[in-house]
Amino acid sequence: MDLTHRPRRLRQDRVRDLVSETSLEPTDLIAPVFVDATTDERVPIESMPGHERVPVDDAVARVEEVLETGVEAVMLFGIPESKDPEGTRAWADDGVIQEALRQITSETDAYVITDVCLCEYTDHGHCGPLEEELRGDALADGPACEPTLTVDNDATLGALEKIAVSHARAGADMVAPSGMMDGMVGAIRSALDGAGFEGVPIMSYAAKYESAFYGPFRDAADGAPSFGNRRHYQMDPANAREALREVRLDAEQGADVMMVKPALPYLDIVSAIRREFDHPVAAYNVSGEYAMLHAAAEKGWLDLEAVALESLLSIKRAGADLILTYFAEDVARQL
Ligand SMILES: [Zn+2]
Numbered sequence: 001m002d003l004t005h006r007p008r009r010l011r012q013d014r015v016r017d018l019v020s021e022t023s024l025e026p027t028d029l030i031a032p033v034f035v036d037a038t039t040d041e042r043v044p045i046e047s048m049p050g051h052e053r054v055p056v057d058d059a060v061a062r063v064e065e066v067l068e069t070g071v072e073a074v075m076l077f078g079i080p081e082s083k084d085p086e087g088t089r090a091w092a093d094d095g096v097i098q099e100a101l102r103q104i105t106s107e108t109d110a111y112v113i114t115d116v117c118l119c120e121y122t123d124h125g126h127c128g129p130l131e132e133e134l135r136g137d138a139l140a141d142g143p144a145c146e147p148t149l150t151v152d153n154d155a156t157l158g159a160l161e162k163i164a165v166s167h168a169r170a171g172a173d174m175v176a177p178s179g180m181m182d183g184m185v186g187a188i189r190s191a192l193d194g195a196g197f198e199g200v201p202i203m204s205y206a207a208k209y210e211s212a213f214y215g216p217f218r219d220a221a222d223g224a225p226s227f228g229n230r231r232h233y234q235m236d237p238a239n240a241r242e243a244l245r246e247v248r249l250d251a252e253q254g255a256d257v258m259m260v261k262p263a264l265p266y267l268d269i270v271s272a273i274r275r276e277f278d279h280p281v282a283a284y285n286v287s288g289e290y291a292m293l294h295a296a297a298e299k300g301w302l303d304l305e306a307v308a309l310e311s312l313l314s315i316k317r318a319g320a321d322l323i324l325t326y327f328a329e330d331v332a333r334q335l
Pocket of ligand 1: 118179
């Protein structure tokens with residue numbers, strides 16, 4: 001038996017770290033933070049143990065908790081005091097995110113990224129204003145030839161421009177459009193540049209899938225669509241080549257960071273984008289990925305700390321440079 005090659009030699013305790021291919025640091029992680037204009041006190045999010053919606057006045061304290069763990073970046077999501085069909089509170093100067101941003105950026109050193117979308121601000125919960133459409137691209141199932149509703153792509157772009165500029169004005173370090181509208185990165189880039197914010201990078205949710213793993217987030221951000229679903233703008237989970245096409249379009253439009261969402265069920269996409277592009281790749285370890293590990297751990301079926309760390313390590317190994325995750329604080333404390 002020829003056993004010249006024994007990979008086990010390098011698995012001994014004192015050499016493992018020297019030959020380790022992947023490392024995870026608190027500075028690779030971004031912690032999502034939910035700011036809620038409808039509450040005066042923190043509200044626990046039932047399906048995401050350990051996470052809360054915090055009032056605007058608590059946003060600084062919440063971000064400071066994140067910073068104490070060694071995580072340096074947060075992603076802000078807002079729940080507005082009121083909603084309407086157009087989502088106008090998303091770009092209001094005194095909107096929930098704008099108010100929180102001013103406080104966080106003046107009182108902390110956090111790197112603050114903002115979600116740029118309309119779904120938490122529209123009363124119907126879709127990612128843009130609606131238009132009637134006779135056939136084809138419809139959100140609501142109706143008999144053929146009856147008008148049905150879909151998101152008006154090009155009208156949404158104008159709203160996204162206003163949101164991004166208002167966030168930059170309020171102090172956002174980076175903006176992250178998540179609505180999967182065609183042309184959103186180009187529209188936001190030129191709006192930011194036109195307003196003097198050439199230095200604000202765009203992290204595009206370039207390949208965002210229409211996924212059932214977002215369920216718990218919808219409790220958190222109160223952003224479930226009131227009818228239909230988002231399959232006419234978010235990607236089909238069956239498609240991989242299309243993700244590269246989406247990323248290519250965003251690269252042409254000037255996106256600085258490319259995100260894949262969700263993460264664990266889409267590691268092949270993370271890996272393919274890593275190979276094909278030289279942009280930093282982000283992956284969003286979504287609420288469902290978090291909730292299922294918690295649920296199994298509660299039953300005593302999994303060791304939560306170990307599986308959380310292994311999940312994030314696998315996302316990094318697949319090629320992600322940065323990871324948005326609800327485990328950010330817990331894993332940073334372990335590292
Ligand atoms: Zn949205």
